[in-house]
Amino acid sequence: MWREICLNNFVKMYLPFTAEIIVLEEPYKKLAIFYCDLDKDGIKEIVAAYTWQGENYIIVLKNQYNSWYMVENKKTNNYREILSNIINKENNLYAASIKTVKGVKWGYINDKGNLVIKPEYDFALDFQENGLAIIEIGGFYGIINKEGKYIVEPKYYSISEFSEGRASVIDEEGFKVIDEKGKVITSKPYNYIAMYREGRALFGNPDKEGNYLYGYLDRQGKEVIPAKYEFANNFNKGKAVVKVKEKEYALIGINGEVLNTYAYYYVGDLRDGLLPFQANPEYKYGYIDESGNVVIKPQYVLALPFSEGRAVINNSENYINKYGVIDKTGKFVIEPKYNYIDLLGENRITVGKAIDEEKPYIGSKYAIFDTDGNSLTDFIYYGVSNYNKGLASAFDNKYTFFIDLSGKKVNRLPSVQGVGILYLKNNIIKSDVDFRVSYLDTKGNIIWQQNTIIPLNNKYSVQEKKYRPNRDYLVYYPEVKGMEDKNVQENVNKKLKELSQIIDIPDNVQIDYNYFGDFNIEFFKNKLLVLEINGYKYYFGAAHGMPTKIYAHIDLTTGKFYELKDLFKEGSNYVEVLNKIIDYEIKNNEDYYYVYPDGFKSIKPNQPFYVDEENLYIYFYPYEIAPYAAGFPTFKIPFNYIMNIINTKGNFWKSFNKS
Incomplete structure (x- = not known):
């Protein structure tokens, strides 16, 4: 090379x-x-x-x-x-997925839709301008080139996108920086490293007293500005705003030279020559110039950095938002009365009215304005992306499409049914809609989309079906195909729809939550099919949603859905046996440090579970024995630990084991 x-x-x-x-x-x-x-x-x-x-x-x-x-x-x-x-x-390879018995696998296609790099990754990002792409296998991330050869083997917990020829990676030691050849250029690990901007990368580390401080690395991975700031921002046009200590911020140059200081409780990013500031925590926000002169006096509950001579502010005094837009003199270009406002670039703004004024947290319906405050459209969109070369992606209640600078739909480009975002590059449209990635040409012809039929063998298959009755409700659910008794197959699929939460949802009513469901094939052998059915329900305004996970163990001959008790001999007291194993793991395996003290008492006779060829897995729901952040605490129990109580003559065991 x-x-x-x-x-x-x-x-x-x-x-x-x-x-x-x-x-x-x-x-x-x-x-x-x-x-x-x-x-x-x-x-x-x-x-x-x-x-x-x-x-x-x-x-x-x-x-x-x-x-x-x-x-x-x-x-x-x-x-x-x-x-x-x-x-x-040169970089016209695109990340594309297929659904298999072993889960969703990612590879890369060319602009004709032909697979150039075979789908063998658990996840894959698009190729960047340097001809490199980040992939993931088994929870570890690596980097490949366009020939599919590894520049970095999958060994990192995370890899950022490249910026200025550098990427930050995370391993068991912490954050590090690599170059485009995969070589680590930092001499030690850090607690945090941001992406490079203008030859500098923000890093963070605790000092000897445990105080978290920030500094900057150069492109050689050296600490060009030592960690001494309580907070810091990325450089922009050779300048960055940093917090030196309580009520002292500074504007610094690329080598750490102090250009000015500001004795305020808060100072935000420098953009268009102005910085948002707050004198004290109980005071409102205003704007100062680089010299520290107050240009716009404090009068806002929230003040964001300027862009294209405009800034978004909020004058809300309660839960009702009052977003507006000001110019550099503080004059309102858009009055502060809206639920949400975002600057989209190219002199365009998206302005949102609450879908339900009594429940503004449900979301907004958007219109397009220009930066002079002129309304270009009605409030007809539920989401709008930033503009790029005169185009933005938007969606309404049913479709995602491109809009032009007038805010109107671009009819010469295709629409995609569902909610998401479209990208146009090299006359190829990437559609990231309804949690599925596909590719189209500019006439709407499909170049690639993820398969919806997953062959299990020459006889059986699982078909992915889609249910979207409402903008806020989307479920992908499984249908089993190939069973000999079609009545049994119909009953199996009816049960799978119930487990997948296929319920009646009106298409013209605003529900107060968002629900997404999907499924994966967890295990298949002989006559046993194990399907993982996932769901996530989020009530608008809540701190977080609640995930669900159900494993359906289906006998493809009889149509029976096996339960935990079906695995064990009658009278074996499997609950007590499994309790002892789980209790031992919690007390002796440090991987389960997060379980509440005395949080585990006993499993239920119908405890959630799943099996593979060699193991039984018992799992619990969030909050059941551990905090929400722990997810679904799962205990792996090899069959050879419990063979004495397994009913090896039972139909469940025989469905995936030889008689």
Whole structure:
């Protein structure tokens, strides 16, 4: 592989004597040279941007029979756009999923919908501009290139997206920084490392007294500004706002030099030359300039940073929001009377009215305004994304689609039924709608979508069905196919619909909660199919929702749904046996530190459970024996621990074991 210095010297051989390769400043300083297969003939070309005699040029070099020659050398005023298009075309692989007996697996397709990298990952993110993608296998994250080769083996608990050629990773020691080759460049682990901005990454660590302090790393992973701030922000245009101590904030430069100090309880991010501030916790918010002069006197309950000469404020005195938009003089561009407002970029604003004024926490219905305060649409959308090149994604009660700068639906581009967001790149539309990712062309033809039929073997399959009666209610539920007795199959599928919470929901009524349900195949062997049926119900305004998890153990011959008791011999007192095992694990296995003291008393005879080929798993619901954050505490009990009480002649055991 070419090194940057080698590419630079090689390309210069084909340039005029005084020409210089352009240095790109974003996303980080880098020579404008790219080694990529432009014509898709399997042989990579060299593309470079250079300046000569005050003009900018693009040159393309091609290799044929181990000999390089120039195929293009032209003057241009928009080399950035040309290079961006080249990068996008070179990275035209897209993360795509399939549903299998072993769960959802991710791989990568090309723009024709052909699988280029086989689906073997538990999760996969899109390729970034540097030609690298983050994948996950078995709870660990790694990085691959476009050939599917590992740059970083799956070994990290987390990997951030690359920014300025760097990514933060987390292992058992803490946060670290890696470069694009996967090399760790930090000399020690940290408690926190943010993404790089302008050559600096915010990091956090506790000091000897346990106080959490922030500093900054440079692109070499060195502590260029030591950890000494109680709070800190990312750099923006060479400046960052930091909290030095109580009632003392500072504006610092890229090397930590103090540009100004502010004696206030709170000072927010610097944007458009102004900073939101609060003198004391009981006071309202206003805005100061970089010198600390009060430009807009304190008068707001909430004040957000400026963007495009506008800032969102809130004047609510109770649970009824009063969001508005001001200009840099404090004059209202949009009056403070709305449930929610967001700046979308490209001089557009989304303004939300409460769906139910008595229950504003349910959400908003949105209209598009411009930054002069002109209303461009009625309140017709339930969600709107930021604008990008004149387009934003929006959804109403039934469809997700693109809107233009006038706020109107773009009819030349397709709509997708459901709620979510659309992205347009390289004339390919990525649809992330109703918790499923698919790809379409600009005419609406499907390039790729996740399969809905999951073969178990040559006889049986599970079909994914979708139920969305209402914007706030969505369930994917299973239907079993291939059973010999169709009446039994019908009864099985009726039961699965009940377990999946397929209930009557009116399509024109606002319910006071959101519900999402889905399923996975947990285990299949011989005649036994184990389906994991998940749900999550969130009442609007609550601190969090409540998850549910049910495992259906189905005999594909008889249609019986097995219960825990069916696994054991009659009179075996399996409850007491399992209680002793679980109690021992809680007391002796540090993995169960989170269980409430004396939280476990006994399992129920019909305790939630599931099985695989070698183990029984007993699990509990959130709050049952442990805090909500512990999720579903689960205890793995190998069958060989309890073989003396298992009914090996029973139908449950025989459904997945040889007689």
